Amino acid sequence: MTNLQLVFPEIFLSLSIMFLLILGVFKKNSSKIIQNLSLAVLLITAVITFNETISIKEVKLFNNSMIIDYLSSLMKIVTLLATFLVLIISSNYLRTFKIFKIEYPILILSSVLGMMIMINSNDLIVFYMGLELQSLALYVLATFNRDQIKSSEAGLKYFVLSALSSGLLLYGCSLIYGFTGSTNFNVIANQLGSSEYAITFGIVFILVGLAFKISAVPFHMWAPDVYEGSPTSVTLFFTMVPKVAALTVFIRFLYVPFLNLIDQWQMILIFLSIASMLFGAIAAIGQTNLKRLVAYSSIGHVGYALAGVATGTNEGMQSSVIYIIIYILMNLGLFSCLLMMKRENQYYEKIEDLSGLSKNHPMLALSLMIILFSLAGIPPLAGFFAKFYVFKSVIEQSMYFLAIVGLLSTVVAAFYYLRLIKIMYFDKEKEKYDTDHGLWLKFSLTFSTLLILFYFIFPSQLIEVVSRINII
Amino acid sequence: MNFPILSSLILLPTVGAFFLFFTRSNKQNNFTVKYVALFTSFVNFLLSIYLWILFDHTTSEFQFVEQRTWIEDFINYKVGVDGISILFILLTTFITPLCILSVNNSIKERLSEFLIAVLIMESFMIGVFCSLDLVIFYLFFEAGLIPMFLIIGIWGGARRVYSAFKFFLYTLLGSVLMLVAIITIYWLTGTTDVIELYSLGIEAKYQNLLWLAFFSSFAVKTPMWPVHTWLPDAHVEAPTAGSVLLAAILLKMAGYGFIRFSLGLFPVASEVFTPLIYTLSVIAIIFTSFIALMQEDMKKLIAYSSVAHMGYVTLGIFTIQQQGIEGSIIQMISHGLVSAALFLCVGVVNDRMHSRLIDTYGGIVSIIPKYSVLFMLFTLAALGLPGTSGFVGEFLILMGAFKDNFLVAVIASIGVIIGAAYMLWLYKRVIFGKLINNDLKKMIDLNRSESIILTSLAIPTLFFGFYPDPLINTIEVSISDLIETYNFRLASKI
Numbered sequence: 025m026t027n028l029q030l031v032f033p034e035i036f037l038s039l040s041i042m043f044l045l046i047l048g049v050f051k052k053n054s055s056k057i058i059q060n061l062s063l064a065v066l067l068i069t070a071v072i073t074f075n076e077t078i079s080i081k082e083v084k085l086f087n088n089s090m091i092i093d094y095l096s097s098l099m100k101i102v103t104l105l106a107t108f109l110v111l112i113i114s115s116n117y118l119r120t121f122k123i124f125k126i127e128y129p130i131l132i133l134s135s136v137l138g139m140m141i142m143i144n145s146n147d148l149i150v151f152y153m154g155l156e157l158q159s160l161a162l163y164v165l166a167t168f169n170r171d172q173i174k175s176s177e178a179g180l181k182y183f184v185l186s187a188l189s190s191g192l193l194l195y196g197c198s199l200i201y202g203f204t205g206s207t208n209f210n211v212i213a214n215q216l217g218s219s220e221y222a223i224t225f226g227i228v229f230i231l232v233g234l235a236f237k238i239s240a241v242p243f244h245m246w247a248p249d250v251y252e253g254s255p256t257s258v259t260l261f262f263t264m265v266p267k268v269a270a271l272t273v274f275i276r277f278l279y280v281p282f283l284n285l286i287d288q289w290q291m292i293l294i295f296l297s298i299a300s301m302l303f304g305a306i307a308a309i310g311q312t313n314l315k316r317l318v319a320y321s322s323i324g325h326v327g328y329a330l331a332g333v334a335t336g337t338n339e340g341m342q343s344s345v346i347y348i349i350i351y352i353l354m355n356l357g358l359f360s361c362l363l364m365m366k367r368e369n370q371y372y373e374k375i376e377d378l379s380g381l382s383k384n385h386p387m388l389a390l391s392l393m394i395i396l397f398s399l400a401g402i403p404p405l406a407g408f409f410a411k412f413y414v415f416k417s418v419i420e421q422s423m424y425f426l427a428i429v430g431l432l433s434t435v436v437a438a439f440y441y442l443r444l445i446k447i448m449y450f451d452k453e454k455e456k457y458d459t460d461h462g463l464w465l466k467f468s469l470t471f472s473t474l475l476i477l478f479y480f481i482f483p484s485q486l487i488e489v490v491s492r493i494n495i496i
Numbered sequence: 497m498n499f500p501i502l503s504s505l506i507l508l509p510t511v512g513a514f515f516l517f518f519t520r521s522n523k524q525n526n527f528t529v530k531y532v533a534l535f536t537s538f539v540n541f542l543l544s545i546y547l548w549i550l551f552d553h554t555t556s557e558f559q560f561v562e563q564r565t566w567i568e569d570f571i572n573y574k575v576g577v578d579g580i581s582i583l584f585i586l587l588t589t590f591i592t593p594l595c596i597l598s599v600n601n602s603i604k605e606r607l608s609e610f611l612i613a614v615l616i617m618e619s620f621m622i623g624v625f626c627s628l629d630l631v632i633f634y635l636f637f638e639a640g641l642i643p644m645f646l647i648i649g650i651w652g653g654a655r656r657v658y659s660a661f662k663f664f665l666y667t668l669l670g671s672v673l674m675l676v677a678i679i680t681i682y683w684l685t686g687t688t689d690v691i692e693l694y695s696l697g698i699e700a701k702y703q704n705l706l707w708l709a710f711f712s713s714f715a716v717k718t719p720m721w722p723v724h725t726w727l728p729d730a731h732v733e734a735p736t737a738g739s740v741l742l743a744a745i746l747l748k749m750a751g752y753g754f755i756r757f758s759l760g761l762f763p764v765a766s767e768v769f770t771p772l773i774y775t776l777s778v779i780a781i782i783f784t785s786f787i788a789l790m791q792e793d794m795k796k797l798i799a800y801s802s803v804a805h806m807g808y809v810t811l812g813i814f815t816i817q818q819q820g821i822e823g824s825i826i827q828m829i830s831h832g833l834v835s836a837a838l839f840l841c842v843g844v845v846n847d848r849m850h851s852r853l854i855d856t857y858g859g860i861v862s863i864i865p866k867y868s869v870l871f872m873l874f875t876l877a878a879l880g881l882p883g884t885s886g887f888v889g890e891f892l893i894l895m896g897a898f899k900d901n902f903l904v905a906v907i908a909s910i911g912v913i914i915g916a917a918y919m920l921w922l923y924k925r926v927i928f929g930k931l932i933n934n935d936l937k938k939m940i941d942l943n944r945s946e947s948i949i950l951t952s953l954a955i956p957t958l959f960f961g962f963y964p965d966p967l968i969n970t971i972e973v974s975i976s977d978l979i980e981t982y983n984f985r986l987a988s989k990i
Contacts, residue, residue: 397642402638402639402641402642402668403634403635403638403639404635404639408635408638412631412675412679415675415676415679416679416682419676419679419680419683420683424676424680427676427679428673428676431672431673431675431676432669432672434668434672435665435668435669435672438664438665438668439661439665442645442660442661442664442665445645445649446649446657446660446661449646449649449650450649450650450656450657450660480635483566483567484565484566484567484568487567487568488568
């Protein structure tokens with residue numbers, strides 16, 4: 025037990041969660057205080073992570089079951105900052121539905137703790153513990169608006185399907201343990217060779233579980249329903265944050281123990297990636313609800329992120345990380361717009377509700393247009409670069425089929441993003457929405473839009489940050 | 497020469513657009529908004545004239561090259577011009593102010609947004625013509641979709657949504673394959689710098705597929721038969737200024753791309769696919785000319801004639817003869833002027849009568865004589881009458897074609913006759929004949945801004961028709977050098 029300070033962020037976060045919980049129980053009407061304190065906790069944890077671990081090259085802790093390296097530090101910081109942004113823009117929404125309760129930030133913090141453990145994990149057991157901690161919190165969050173039947177339905181659906189996938193995942197873990205005699209990633213890596221086929225079974229089961237968490241086709245069925253039913257602020261959280269942690273685990277799990285078995289898992293990942301990109305693009309066309317549409321679009325985007333992982337190279341994995349960071353930024357902007365579509369305490373989430381937005385709210389429409397073009401991957405916006413890096417690394421490995429299918433599905437996907445733009449800009453206007461949005465909501469929309477718009481001026485900064493990741 | 501003149505050309509319209517963004521458009525300051533845009537684009541035009549004066553046409557080297565690191569070890573922001581690209585830049589900066597001047601009557605609402613889109617479009621177009629890095633080229637090439645989509649979609653006619661979508665998706669579909677090819681080139685050679693690629697060359701065995709990927713993008717953009725169907729739709733529904741931009745400049749990006757990239761980077765593949773291009777070009781010339789003959793909508797007729805004219809352009813480029821390529825470039829410049837003018841002519845009567853159907857008109861020669869004269873000039877230029885710039889281009893292209901392939905040249909020459917037929921018939925039905933429709937009597941002749949626009953398009957059309965030397969001088973050395981390198985690399989198979 026040496027370097028406790030390296031897990032200081034996690035320790036600090038868990039202590040804070042307990043403190044906040046006790047504070048919430050004993051102090052009446054403390055939701056506002058707890059919200060603000062949680063924000064502070066997230067920021068402080070991010071700062072601690074930055075100070076303590078960002079410069080660490082690679083240290084393993086607790087009998088090698090946890091790993092602190094640049095990848096984990098970076099992803100933890102991304103997770104924490106994304107969560108911070110989610111929390112600050114969701115308070116108005118929660119107040120409107122009278123669910124601005126102490127549990128909300130605390131649950132979010134707990135799931136973040138789970139994600140941080142997942143990101144750190146270098147061992148199947150630790151990984152599973154982190155995964156369950158974040159999932160349990162997420163089930164409750166999905167049902168957070170318990171008076172609405174859709175929200176309860178979403179939570180239940182998520183719980184049942186997620187439990188199923190966790191079961192599969194555990195089965196895979198046990199197979200791998202059975203054939204290698206260890207749950208530690210590095211030990212597994214050394215024990216490969218003799219029983220390759222059996223281990224492949226284990227990998228497949230674990231990949232199924234992970235694909236479920238990241239909502240890749242064909243394990244995506246829960247996503248549209250859950251995204252639609254959950255409160256919008258929770259959907260925002262779902263589409264952004266858990267994907268970061270799951271992607272990190274994807275990378276670590278495939279690259280550390282099983283890089284030598286790349287022939288076995290590469291096909292699976294290519295399939296997951298192609299299926300997600302195509303399905304996400306095609307299924308979104310028929311949607312009428314914006315949140316469902318976002319669900320399908322996020323399925324598609326996960327496909328692109330997985331395409332980078334499928335290459336099995338450092339560059340590919342870095343491009344996935346870049347992709348997910350830019351994706352988070354775009355989603356943040358998209359949901360800020362969704363949260364602004366409010367009239368007399370009611371939120372509108374149908375596609376027709378965007379109608380004529382450009383007349384009533386020109387700035388909102390302009391930002392949303394930029395974000396949508398970026399999601400469609402049109403240059404010179406940030407979304408194009410995200411795809412560009414991914415396909416650059418994919419083509420480096422001569423995986424032309426994946427690249428061409430991926431790029432063709434961006435054309436299909438462009439169709440439904442364009443449809444939204446068409447409704448905003450070409451259709452007749454409806455009633456105006458409220459304009460008294462909170463300062464933070466305006467901030468996050470402006471922030472994300474400007475970053476997306478002007479990313480092309482300084483593209484190398486993000487690459488520089490990400491290119492320090494090196495786990496092979 | 498330290499002043500970054502090309503970057504200024506690219507940036508200036510965007511800066512103008514930025515100013516417009518902060519000017520709220522309402523009834524009173526529509527005037528201001530328009531003049532800010534006009535001023536910006538006019539300054540840009542003067543700047544490009546200055547560029548042309550400084551341009552040294554005795555060398556085929558790239559000039560005014562600027563280079564900055566953009567993404568470390570990967571992409572450089574690199575721009576420069578040679579004899580081939582400078583004319584397109586001039587065309588862009590010349591057409592844009594005229595476009596802005598023409599919005600008086602046709603754009604009724606959201607004027608400042610419209611002008612922002614036009615100016616940003618100008619930036620992207622100039623960027624396309626002077627970028628010397630494949631990725632930068634792709635960025636500009638694709639980015640142009642956004643403003644054009646909005647121009648067609650917001651300010652277009654009745655079926656604008658369908659047309660805007662068709663335009664956007666067709667073009668995007670074509671260009672994603674080009675992106676794959678660009679990245680592949682990067683991994684094959686380690687660079688996306690055009691100048692370096694010219695000297696490195698690309699191995700012959702990869703060229704065919706790469707050529708096809710670039711072709712898929714340029715063929716849609718040109719547009720070549722059979723992927724031309726987006727063009728008539730887009731033209732018909734776009735507002736006049738949008739059609740002008742589309743016909744005069746956007747279509748030229750593909751012709752430019754063919755010369756710069758298909759010929760420059762893949763000579764072996766270009767040789768292999770020349771029969772394909774010939775076939776498609778000849779079909780485009782004959783087939784779309786016949787379609788144009790049957791049109792009832794004036795804009796659609798001109799749109800189909802554009803497809804036919806671009807058929808001559810692609811034909812000329814792939815003759816790989818000095819005359820052929822020179823002719824193609826002059827044809828593109830001339831088509832830029834003439835089709836812009838024809839669309840504006842349609843716009844003029846459409847603004848007055850709100851109809852683009854040929855049937856509506858007839859016998860208006862005595863009512864609006866000034867208009868009729870100018871319209872005739874551009875009709876004649878479109879069919880390639882000697883003394884107009886259209887003739888020079890067509891003549892040179894056919895000369896190049898006769899050198900290379902007799903049969904193709906003969907068929908293409910037949911196209912000239914059909915071209916004359918549909919243009920003259922259009923003119924006859926609109927301008928001459930009996931005056932049946934009594935509403936036409938209320939039409940007023942060209943107002944001041946319309947006269948300015950059409951005259952300023954007429955002057956270069958006639959000038960370059962009689963005296964094409966300035967154009968030919970500018971491009972001559974670059975093209976002979978291009979052909980020399982082409983033949984050299986064809987022989988050495990890279």
